[in-house]
Amino acid sequence: xxxxxxxxxxxxxxxxxxxxxxxxxxxxxxxxxxxxxxxxxxxxxxxxxxxxxxxxxxxxxxxxxxxxxxxxxxxxxxxxxxxxxxxxxxxxxxxxxxxxxxxxxxxxxxxxxxxxxxxxxxxxxxxxxxxxxxxxxxxxxxxxxxxxxxxxxxxxxxxxxxxxxxxxxxxxxxxxxxxxxxxxxxxxxxxxxxxxxxxxxxxxxxxxxxxxxxxxxxxxxxxxxxxxxxxxxxxxxxxxxxxxxxxxxxxxxxxxxxxxxxxxxxxxxx
Numbered sequence: 001x002x003x004x005x006x007x008x009x010x011x012x013x014x015x016x017x018x019x020x021x022x023x024x025x026x027x028x029x030x031x032x033x034x035x036x037x038x039x040x041x042x043x044x045x046x047x048x049x050x051x052x053x054x055x056x057x058x059x060x061x062x063x064x065x066x067x068x069x070x071x072x073x074x075x076x077x078x079x080x081x082x083x084x085x086x087x088x089x090x091x092x093x094x095x096x097x098x099x100x101x102x103x104x105x106x107x108x109x110x111x112x113x114x115x116x117x118x119x120x121x122x123x124x125x126x127x128x129x130x131x132x133x134x135x136x137x138x139x140x141x142x143x144x145x146x147x148x149x150x151x152x153x154x155x156x157x158x159x160x161x162x163x164x165x166x167x168x169x170x171x172x173x174x175x176x177x178x179x180x181x182x183x184x185x186x187x188x189x190x191x192x193x194x195x196x197x198x199x200x201x202x203x204x205x206x207x208x209x210x211x212x213x214x215x216x217x218x219x220x221x222x223x224x225x226x227x228x229x230x231x232x233x234x235x236x237x238x239x240x241x242x243x244x245x246x247x248x249x250x251x252x253x254x255x256x257x258x259x260x261x262x263x264x265x266x267x268x269x270x
Contacts, residue, residue, distance in 0.1 A: 001172045001205075003030045007109035009039045009102065009132075011124040012073025015115045016080035022143030022265075023113040024086040029149050029176050034089045036081040037105055039128050040070040042098035102128060106138045110172075111267075113141045119259045119266075133240055133270050139169045142259070142266040146234065152179040154233035154264075155209070156224050159193025162239025166269040167198055170237040171205060173267060180209040183227045187217035221257030233264050240270040 008023035010016045020036055027034040074093055081091050094101040106112055112132045118125035119142045132138045153174050155167050174180045180202065184195040195211045202209045212231065214223045228236045240255045258266055 003032045003110035003172050005033045005109045006111050007035045007037055007105060008113040009125055009128045010036050010077040011039060012076040013124060015117055016077055017083050018115050019113055020080050020084050022147055024084045025147060025149055026141060034086055036091050038074050038077040038093045039098060039102055040073055041066060042096050103136055106132055106136050111141050112138050113143055115143055137270045139269045144263055144265045147265040148234040150176050151234040152232050153177040154181050154183050154228040154231050154236045156238040157182050157184050157195055157198050158189045159191050162241060162270060166237050166239045169269050170267050174207045180207055181231045182209050182211045183224055185214040185220050185223045188220040188223055221254045225261055228264055235265045235267055237267045240268040
């Protein structure tokens with residue numbers, strides 16, 4: 001398996017350079033296209049709040065301010081992309097309706113890359129992260145310090161639908177990895193599952209994986225994070241358990257704890 005298109009939403013903010021670097025790092029081993037997608041605030045989201053007289057002086061000034069901010073942000077996002085020397089990079093600016101455009105681009109991308117801040121519900125790309133994970137159910141890489149492709153990949157496994165989807169979609173990462181380890185915490189799960197099944201699935205695809213059975217019960221997140229650190233994992237693959245979107249970004253339980261951790265980088269699928 002391989003990846004052909006890696007996408008990184010950009011905001012024109014300080015986190016863009018790190019997102020670009022991570023996306024390039026993910027794209028290079030596969031010679032995949034890396035697309036930086038500038039995701040500005042959408043005028044269409046603001047106009048309904050302006051009422052019938054939205055063409056008045058105050059409203060017109062507000063729209064002009066949004067337009068100017070978008071132009072400044074686009075310039076900064078382009079500059080962030082240009083910090084990369086990777087030849088197969090491309091820049092794209094979304095137009096209104098921004099969220100529809102972001103969805104369309106993500107559906108034709110193999111992985112969407114974010115840094116930690118949006119994944120924690122912070123900054124201008126927080127809603128974009130929620131959209132990719134919960135609405136579009138795209139595989140997402142959350143890049144953190146120490147990200148490495150070709151090192152050690154740990155896979156959190158409980159036999160469930162989300163974990164199975166993440167384990168399958170991460171196969172290109174595992175094929176590049178020097179070491180793969182399956183982390184299973186049966187006492188922390190209500191499911192009955194066998195980690196050997198996943199190891200056999202990987203073996204049939206040329207990936208040799210070790211198994212680490214975590215003996216403790218309780219909250220699975222700290223067990224997985226401890227085991228991933230012990231294994232020297234550069235990336236932890238896990239299924240994301242999400243709740244329906246209400247008025248804010250919501251992920252609960254194990255997923256929330258993983259998102260709030262500082263390491264390792266995460267490959268998540270919902």
